Amino acid sequence: MFVTDIRKEFYDKVVHERVLVLVAFDVDALCACKILQYLFQCDHVQYTIVPITGRQELENAFLEHSEQVKYVVMINCGGNINILETLQPAEHVIFFIADSHRPVDLVNVYNDDQVKLLMPTTDDFDIPAYDDLFKDDESDDDSGNESDSSAPSGKRRRLDEEVLERRRERRLWEEKRKQILLDYEEFSTYGTSSAMIMFDLAWKMSKDSNDLLWWGIVGLTDQYINNRVERGKYMTDVGDLHKHTLRLNHRNEDDDNTVSVDCMRIYFDEELKLALYRHWSLFESLKHSSYPACKFKMWTVKGQQKMHEFLADMGLPLVQVKQKFTSMDMGLKESFKGLFTASCEKYGLDDISFGSFIAQYGYKNKLCAADVVYAVNGLMECVEAEKSATGYFLEALDCLSRQNVKKLLRGLDLAKRQLTTIMQTVHSFIDMKQIISAGPFLYAYIPEGHPDVKFFSRPNCLGMLAYFMQEAYVATSRSRRSTLLPMVVAAPLNAETGSALVIGIPPKAEESTKNFFGRAFEQAAIQTNSRTLHDNFDTSIIEMKSEDRSKFFDALISLLS
Structure with a gap:
């Protein structure tokens, strides 16, 4: 069920209870978590934050904490899976889901009791009608409608015809339902940033500030620079945030001398790529x-x-x-x-330019929103084995606070290493002609012996590599068709288990960010009996056994041809 009043139907309900907050591993989710954490601290709400990388961790985290909580908040996770079927919660547990992944699972949409969706109704969800998906009518059960052998033959014939007609109608309805579901789930994409939703909540509660606005801006920027939303959608959301920027940063120029050294000022500007x-x-x-x-x-x-x-x-x-x-x-x-x-x-x-925002901390630190996205992602997907994934998540969360500039600077250094590695890999693949046109899509595989393979075992970094490779291939190719080809990139994930990480991205020519690889990957795996794991909340990212890679991609080529 979609929540229409986020303050009354969400915040006012959870404020007096202990809350479990499950947060996905992406920058937008971290920013949304940071805003919600601030609101909870203001109202002394008891909460537990658990970072999760996929569906299995989601199940484990809920199982571990389910006895202690009544309310669960899920940020950028859970929206596109059937929560009740997956987690099997007790009847008193209520889930509040702020998730930018689309499409939203239809059972979540139509569940009025335990699932509450914190998503703006202005987004284009294209939800099918309830009657086209669910049948509440018990009369469809034919078990009690068989013709009575003791009835007259004429009446018996009429009863048989009625049963056959109902069965025919049921079959047609099921076929129509199947087609509706196929059309609805055909593409995966992204909706409004979760950080923006949480900032909107803070604004409606009159608890917004420049710090919270900045986190909302960084969450939106993460979506844009990682090709998750179209430019038109991004510019619309930028316009909304720009109004808040003017409101929270409005002061007379004569007041500049009275500004504190540690203040924060945000302003809109054209940013270079x-x-x-x-x-x-x-x-x-x-x-x-x-x-x-x-x-x-x-x-x-x-x-x-x-x-x-x-x-x-x-x-x-x-x-x-x-x-x-x-x-x-x-x-x-x-x-x-x-x-x-x-x-x-x-x-x-x-x-070369796009509309964005810049934050000025006092007189010293000047940061563009895109720089912060790179830094946070650099910390979150750090390849050094000093800490656990949860440790790096918490460090990335901390670096968003302006008091922790040193951590942010470390993130910037890690981001430079990431970008350098990506560029070197693209250079190498273009020189060696290792980006292959496999017919219906472009394909590249990072070999096991690659010196920087550990960088590409992280989904966000592999995604950045895929988009860079695709753009480089289009720039060097003489074929006009190259802009119409989607791309698949695979990289070794775990040498011990012999697994690989696979990501698919839409064609360069398409303005839309709609991605059909989630469904295509599922079908290719079923056809070839490939051992795949569809654990990521983004369905276009999967894990698979390296041994099955050849037959899997043969099936994928056949499917998309």
Whole structure:
């Protein structure tokens, strides 16, 4: 059931009880969790936060805590699975689900008692009618409707015809239902950011602040830079957040001298698609950001020469662009963005900017929302074996607080390593022609001996690699059809169990983020008896036995041809 008043139907109910909060491993979920955590601390609500990476961990976490709680809040998990069937909860347990994954499971939608969906009704859910999915009529049971042998033959004949007619109607209804479900579940996609939903709750409770607004902004930005929402949807949501930004950051220019050194100010600005350039050098950022790197074809000598021409056209000396951005000449730093956008059209970089937000902490730290997304993801998917997955989750959660700038800076360093590894892998695959056109889709496999294979055992990092590879392939391919091909990337996951992680992404040409690989992966696995695990909340990401990879992909090619 969809919640229409999030304060009355959700927060006011849980505020006096102990709450179990289950949080998925993504930046948007962390930001939503951070906002909810702040609200709970304000009202002294008792809560337990458990990070979960997949459906099995969801079941384990609920089983472990189910006896202690009446209310369960699920952030970016649980929306697209039948919660009651999966978890088998007691009748008194109520689930509140804020999940951006689509489509939403229809049993969750139509359950009025135990499942409450914290999702804006403005989203396009395209929910089928109840009568097309569920039959409450007991008269469909034919067991008591068999013709009475003692009845006259004419009446017996009429009863038989009635039973046959009801069976025929039932069969037609079931066929129609099956088709409706197939159409509804055909594509997976994403809806409104969960962090935005939690910020909206804080605003309605008059507890919003710049810190909470910033977490909402970072959650939305995570969706955009990871290709989870379309540009139109992103710009609509940015417009909503911009109104809050103006409201919470409104002050007279004359008041600047009275502002505290540790204050936070947020403002809207056009941001460049240059990853971490404020914390790196311009040269490294251009080289490791997918959009300019693929436009210039940075993996070729000619491409690097073209980039040098581009920098010379802007009037930026190599000595300046190869040092840290913070160490650049002040005049060049201030005029850099104007010079950059002025030269972009000439070099085909016509989509180099997007609307975003910047946070200024006092006089020192200046952060773009996209930089924070990279940093949080860098901490969350850290490949160093110092801590458990839960340890890295909690560190990533902590780095969102502006008091923990050191942790955020560590996240930025880890993000640079991630981006460098991704670029090197793309360069290697393009040079060796290891991105294969398998007919209906592009395909790449990271070999077991690859030096950086551990980076790609993480779903978000593998997803970033897949989009970078796809863009690089399209940039180098002479075939116009390349933009119409989706892409599948696989990487070794666990050498001991012989498993691999597989991700599928939609075609480059499609403006829509709708992804059909979830259904395709299921069918290919069934057809070939492949040992797969559909544990991720994003259905286009699966695990499988490496031994079954060959027959699985043969079946996938056959299915999509």
